[in-house]
Amino acid sequence: MEQNFSSKLLERAVEEVSNLPGIGRKTALRLVLHLLRQDATQTNALSEALTTLRREVRYCRVCHNISDTETCQICSNPKRDSTTLCVVENVQDIMAIEATNMFNGLYHVLGGVISPMDGIGPSNLHIQSLTERVPKDQVREVILALSPTMEGDTTAYFIYRRLMSLNIPELKVTVIARGVAQNNELQYTDEATLGRALAGRTPFVGN
Amino acid sequence: MEQNFSSKLLERAVEEVSNLPGIGRKTALRLVLHLLRQDATQTNALSEALTTLRREVRYCRVCHNISDTETCQICSNPKRDSTTLCVVENVQDIMAIEATNMFNGLYHVLGGVISPMDGIGPSNLHIQSLTERVPKDQVREVILALSPTMEGDTTAYFIYRRLMSLNIPELKVTVIARGVAQNNELQYTDEATLGRALAGRTPFVGN
Numbered sequence: 001m002e003q004n005f006s007s008k009l010l011e012r013a014v015e016e017v018s019n020l021p022g023i024g025r026k027t028a029l030r031l032v033l034h035l036l037r038q039d040a041t042q043t044n045a046l047s048e049a050l051t052t053l054r055r056e057v058r059y060c061r062v063c064h065n066i067s068d069t070e071t072c073q074i075c076s077n078p079k080r081d082s083t084t085l086c087v088v089e090n091v092q093d094i095m096a097i098e099a100t101n102m103f104n105g106l107y108h109v110l111g112g113v114i115s116p117m118d119g120i121g122p123s124n125l126h127i128q129s130l131t132e133r134v135p136k137d138q139v140r141e142v143i144l145a146l147s148p149t150m151e152g153d154t155t156a157y158f159i160y161r162r163l164m165s166l167n168i169p170e171l172k173v174t175v176i177a178r179g180v181a182q183n184n185e186l187q188y189t190d191e192a193t194l195g196r197a198l199a200g201r202t203p204f205v206g207n
Numbered sequence: 208m209e210q211n212f213s214s215k216l217l218e219r220a221v222e223e224v225s226n227l228p229g230i231g232r233k234t235a236l237r238l239v240l241h242l243l244r245q246d247a248t249q250t251n252a253l254s255e256a257l258t259t260l261r262r263e264v265r266y267c268r269v270c271h272n273i274s275d276t277e278t279c280q281i282c283s284n285p286k287r288d289s290t291t292l293c294v295v296e297n298v299q300d301i302m303a304i305e306a307t308n309m310f311n312g313l314y315h316v317l318g319g320v321i322s323p324m325d326g327i328g329p330s331n332l333h334i335q336s337l338t339e340r341v342p343k344d345q346v347r348e349v350i351l352a353l354s355p356t357m358e359g360d361t362t363a364y365f366i367y368r369r370l371m372s373l374n375i376p377e378l379k380v381t382v383i384a385r386g387v388a389q390n391n392e393l394q395y396t397d398e399a400t401l402g403r404a405l406a407g408r409t410p411f412v413g414n
Contacts, residue, residue, distance in 0.1 A: 016256040043261040047254035054250040
């Protein structure tokens with residue numbers, strides 16, 4: 001729809017908001033008009049929070065997680081097991097794993113996965129710092145928790161080979177389990193997932 | 208999901224973005240992390256556009272449309288027919304009608320519809336200024352283009368009675384047609400719409 005804005009200021013605001021991924025011009029207009037109905041403090045707080053974050057954002061120098069301090073809260077927590085590293089693609093993955101309360105080690109954020117189509121090679125990811133960190137911090141296990149996609153698998157294999165080339169006999173490299181998702185009905189599970197769940201079956205234990 | 212943010216700055220930005228209607232915390236996080244991957248100029252342009260609009264926004268003193276000038280481009284356009292007014296709920300409605308290229312009159316933005324449930328009565332809407340404007344500008348036709356909902360109908364009826372009480376013999380009050388939507392298959396049209404389309408049938412004209 002060709003939109004004729006009655007105001008250049010409005011048009012510019014809608015333009016900027018619709019630059020965000022997944023936000024079309026209609027949604028952008030709705031959001032902007034919402035802000036106009038609210039008190040000005042809300043718009044100012046939003047703008048201020050975004051610009052402050054963008055200006056002052058820092059990344060943990062150890063794991064590359066977003067952090068307000070040089071070393072993030074997780075890396076600097078002495079109660080966490082520094083000999084176990086969980087390699088993830090991005091910051092959201094850390095949040096998802098932290099929400100499970102099932103992991104007490106440290107993380108390593110790659111910042112993406114290898115994707116030749118998007119021009120992302122190993123050198124664009126935090127892989128070098130991982131291979132330096134593993135021997136330095138006497139890591140015993142590296143858990144690869146990447147997405148179960150072709151790109152994720154490629155990246156996992158690449159990292160596995162790099163870690164193996166370090167020749168550390170006591171280092172274990174593992175991947176998170178693949179199988180049927182909790183509470184998903186079997187009949188609706190796709191073939192690849194179901195096949196993999198069958199192949200990876202484990203002894204039954206009553207719970 | 209309980210989210211543990213590794214950064215207060217990040218948390219605050221996500222908080223503010225998720226205050227927008229229809230944007231949950233997961234989407235907000237995705238948008239904020241997107242901005243962090245882009246150049247800082249994008250975040251700054253977005254913030255600047257929003258705060259500038261919020262600070263400098265003005266509404267046309269005649270029709271209440273959003274405008275950069277005291278009187279909006281539509282109201283101040285001498286080529287438009289000032290004797291025909293189209294009454295709409297909001298600014299998006301003006302854009303939708305302008306996009307049809309079928310209307311050459313002026314508008315009047317109510318700023319909502321009567322909705323006792325939301326505490327919106329006639330005095331919260333720009334109805335008074337409408338009843339002043341109609342005799343002053345020698346308006347001949349008022350087109351009520353409100354949503355076909357109970358609130359829209361109530362508001363239309365309220366305005367109709369107010370306009371009638373002005374006792375202007377040459378004033379016509381009309382409503383936009385209701386019927387089956389263009390390109391919607393008849394079998395999927397709801398009963399109320401179809402019934403109304405039947406009752407409001409017009410003589411067939413070949414085109």
